[in-house]
Amino acid sequence: MKKGVVKLAIIIISLNLIFLYIGLKFLPQSESRPPKVVKIEEGISPDDLIHVGEEIVFGKGQCMVCHPAKAESGMRAPAMSTIGVEMEKEAKERGVKPEEHVFEALVNPSKYIVKGFEDIMSPVNKPPTSLTDGEIIAVAAYLQSQGGKVTIAYPASLPQLKDQIAKAGGK
Amino acid sequence: MAEAGVSKGILKGVIKFTAILGAGFILLAVFKKMLPLPTEDGYRFFPLIGSRDWIWIVAQLHLNFAAFVLGVPLFAVTMEYIGWKKKDERLDRIAYDFTKLFTLAYTVTAVMGSVFLVSLPLLYPKFVEYMMKILGPTWWLYLVVMYGEVFVCYYYFYSWRKMKDRKGFHIAQGVLLNLLGATLLLITSAWVGFMTTPAGVNADGELLSRWGAIHTHMWIPLFLHRFIANIVFGAGIAAAYAAFRFITAKTDEEKAYYDWMGYTSAIISIGVSLLLPGVGYLLGVEIYSFNEQMGIQLMGGFFAWLWVMQAILIGAILFFINYYLWLSLHKMPGGERYFKYVKFLFIVLLLGYAVWLTPHDVALSLEEARRTGTYHPALGKLGVMAAKNTAVILSYLATFLSFAIFRMSNKEPTVSWAKTGHRARAIIIVVSAAGVLAIGIYSYVVSAAVRVKVLSPIQFGLFFIALIALYVLDNYMYKGARIIGEPRWGKMPERSQYALIAITVTFTWLMGMLGYMRAGARQYWHVYGIMKNTSPDAYLPTHGYASVVVTIVTLVFLALVSLVFWSIMKLEKFAAEKRANS
Numbered sequence: 001m002k003k004g005v006v007k008l009a010i011i012i013i014s015l016n017l018i019f020l021y022i023g024l025k026f027l028p029q030s031e032s033r034p035p036k037v038v039k040i041e042e043g044i045s046p047d048d049l050i051h052v053g054e055e056i057v058f059g060k061g062q063c064m065v066c067h068p069a070k071a072e073s074g075m076r077a078p079a080m081s082t083i084g085v086e087m088e089k090e091a092k093e094r095g096v097k098p099e100e101h102v103f104e105a106l107v108n109p110s111k112y113i114v115k116g117f118e119d120i121m122s123p124v125n126k127p128p129t130s131l132t133d134g135e136i137i138a139v140a141a142y143l144q145s146q147g148g149k150v151t152i153a154y155p156a157s158l159p160q161l162k163d164q165i166a167k168a169g170g171k
Numbered sequence: 172m173a174e175a176g177v178s179k180g181i182l183k184g185v186i187k188f189t190a191i192l193g194a195g196f197i198l199l200a201v202f203k204k205m206l207p208l209p210t211e212d213g214y215r216f217f218p219l220i221g222s223r224d225w226i227w228i229v230a231q232l233h234l235n236f237a238a239f240v241l242g243v244p245l246f247a248v249t250m251e252y253i254g255w256k257k258k259d260e261r262l263d264r265i266a267y268d269f270t271k272l273f274t275l276a277y278t279v280t281a282v283m284g285s286v287f288l289v290s291l292p293l294l295y296p297k298f299v300e301y302m303m304k305i306l307g308p309t310w311w312l313y314l315v316v317m318y319g320e321v322f323v324c325y326y327y328f329y330s331w332r333k334m335k336d337r338k339g340f341h342i343a344q345g346v347l348l349n350l351l352g353a354t355l356l357l358i359t360s361a362w363v364g365f366m367t368t369p370a371g372v373n374a375d376g377e378l379l380s381r382w383g384a385i386h387t388h389m390w391i392p393l394f395l396h397r398f399i400a401n402i403v404f405g406a407g408i409a410a411a412y413a414a415f416r417f418i419t420a421k422t423d424e425e426k427a428y429y430d431w432m433g434y435t436s437a438i439i440s441i442g443v444s445l446l447l448p449g450v451g452y453l454l455g456v457e458i459y460s461f462n463e464q465m466g467i468q469l470m471g472g473f474f475a476w477l478w479v480m481q482a483i484l485i486g487a488i489l490f491f492i493n494y495y496l497w498l499s500l501h502k503m504p505g506g507e508r509y510f511k512y513v514k515f516l517f518i519v520l521l522l523g524y525a526v527w528l529t530p531h532d533v534a535l536s537l538e539e540a541r542r543t544g545t546y547h548p549a550l551g552k553l554g555v556m557a558a559k560n561t562a563v564i565l566s567y568l569a570t571f572l573s574f575a576i577f578r579m580s581n582k583e584p585t586v587s588w589a590k591t592g593h594r595a596r597a598i599i600i601v602v603s604a605a606g607v608l609a610i611g612i613y614s615y616v617v618s619a620a621v622r623v624k625v626l627s628p629i630q631f632g633l634f635f636i637a638l639i640a641l642y643v644l645d646n647y648m649y650k651g652a653r654i655i656g657e658p659r660w661g662k663m664p665e666r667s668q669y670a671l672i673a674i675t676v677t678f679t680w681l682m683g684m685l686g687y688m689r690a691g692a693r694q695y696w697h698v699y700g701i702m703k704n705t706s707p708d709a710y711l712p713t714h715g716y717a718s719v720v721v722t723i724v725t726l727v728f729l730a731l732v733s734l735v736f737w738s739i740m741k742l743e744k745f746a747a748e749k750r751a752n753s
Contacts, residue, residue, distance in 0.1 A: 016676065027477070066464070
């Protein structure tokens with residue numbers, strides 16, 4: 001009886017150690033920290049603004065969770081690599097300014113849904129993403145830079161962003 | 172334990188629970204006075220391991236025991252009912268043994284609950300205050316229902332022998348016990364549901380509708396998922412108990428009984444687990460409809476590699492149960508006729524496991540996202556859900572076949588259409604497997620929405636239809652079948668029992684990991700999007716760190732469960748000695 005119980009204990013501990021070993025050695029090890037607020041200086045250069053936007057798209061904004069880097073079958077949201085040129089076309093079709101279209105896509109995404117996709121995006125200025133005005137402008141500039149003409153700057157584009165937030169019913 | 176009178180037993184139980192709960196409240200008040208005030212943003216810090224890890228360990232231990240004491244009564248009362256209707260004493264005994272297990276486990280559950288009751292308000296006072304403001308009345312309801320459950324539980328247990336001639340009434344008590352247990356689960360699921368998918372409050376977190384705060388996206392699917400998982404887990408623990416008793420049994424009679432108990436519990440556990448993907452799917456749909464980002468983050472973001480870990484664990488469970496069933500063929504007269512099929516089932520399981528383990532490429536950092544893209548650089552699209560779903564379903568189908576083979580291995584059908592029946596069975600297996608495979612391949616060329624909302628349910632539907640068809644066909648075909656020989660219960664190698672224990676160990680680890688993932692879905696929020704976690708612990712640790720905590724929880728839990736098993740054996744010995752003396 002005692003031998004059986006000892007064997008049992010060995011099996012229980014061994015299995016746990018195997019699972020622990022897999023968790024420690026075979027799975028990638030990185031932490032997920034809360035994003036820091038990105039400070040954007042007034043008069044930031046377009047290149048720096050785009051760079052900040054890129055950091056947010058791949059980090060705090062969690063955009064890559066749904067948007068693939070390149071187009072692929074079964075994608076949930078438009079691919080990032082061509083999103084600038086696509087948005088430019090859409091703005092033209094709708095007869096709105098490119099900046100207006102980009103800001104609306106970020107703070108009021110349900111207003112215009114790209115054909116072939118579903119209404120799944122939540123406004124980036126609201127929780128849980130909660131991007132600041134400066135961060136949204138940086139993201140918008142980055143999106144335009146993906147094949148399109150960058151017309152968004154900080155703080156010059158702030159009134160257009162505020163206008164879209166107001167239209168979406170926000171503060 | 173079983174020898175006490177009904178009233179005395181209930182009174183003892185109620186006093187014990189009141190003492191544990193009372194001690195919790197007193198300790199809470201004393202610590203509040205003794206400890207320094209919380210920080211400005213509402214935190215106190217637990218020494219050495221930190222508040223988050225302490226709460227994590229205590230909450231998961233409490234959850235594990237709660238799952239056990241809520242899951243086991245359901246099949247205890249089912250067994251009692253079937254035993255009563257079939258006039259089968261053995262079923263009544265197993266039901267009674269299950270009841271003995273969960274009645275004793277209640278005490279440990281209450282102790283863990285009390286430790287949690289003291290810890291949470293002390294370490295996270297602001298969060299608890301907010302939760303009480305939103306869902307306070309449900310906490311008081313929880314206490315009332317818990318008392319009701321304690322009362323009925325002890326009544327159900329202590330009145331077992333006395334009410335053997337009033338079985339209908341006794342079973343009704345068992346049903347009431349389960350209803351109360353389900354109510355407790357509904358209440359606690361509402362709390363977790365609000366924390367993860369909040370509703371009924373405005374953007375500033377002010378309460379707009381209490382019912383809205385209870386009836387969140389996650390509430391009912393989480394309840395259903397936990398309800399089913401609790402049965403699976405409870406049955407798993409019962410199987411481990413039976414295996415433990417088998418290994419320590421001194422007589423052939425004991426070995427035979429515990430072999431049968433282990434088999435019955437394991438089959439309930441694995442059988443009911445077939446429902447888990449379905450309710451898990453419902454839960455996923457609700458999380459996605461609440462917030463697509465949260466859903467994708469949970470399924471394919473930071474946690475993606477833990478789904479690979481989940482595949483490792485569930486795949487291991489399937490291997491353990493299949494191994495157990497294949498070994499069980501040895502105790503069935505005529506079982507040797509089916510040995511030749513085992514290797515094919517093994518190959519299907521192995522291939523399924525391989526596909527299931529293939530990781531969908533996961534970008535954990537900016538650099539990695541830029542470098543690798545969406546899919547695995549070497550294995551491409553083999554790691555996507557379309558392939559994994561197919562692999563899982565085919566593995567489950569193979570497991571069901573192992574079970575079906577075991578069931579019929581000592582029988583020979585005598586119906587005139589037996590040959591046609593065998594052919595029909597083969598056709599059902601081939602057609603369903605081919606259908607599942609074809610849908611899996613087709614899933615690659617459709618959008619994610621069509622795959623998730625249309626094709627996956629069809630795949631699972633096809634699987635369940637095949638299962639039902641096979642079960643019904645076998646039942647008709649083997650009605651009045653010639654019995655080659657009765658199962659030789661107890662004639663099992665000891666290693667078969669280690670397979671049963673391994674299932675429980677793996678399932679406990681899996682529950683700990685999935686519990687962490689469910690809580691981690693909130694990321695750095697106490698209440699997602701409403702109340703931010705601003706403590707130093709507001710981050711998700713590495714998967715290795717999480718594995719350490721889950722391993723500690725599993726080992727502590729199993730040590731406590733062993734203590735419950737040991738106590739039952741001691742109490743049985745004590746009762747037997749008392750009977751002999753009197």
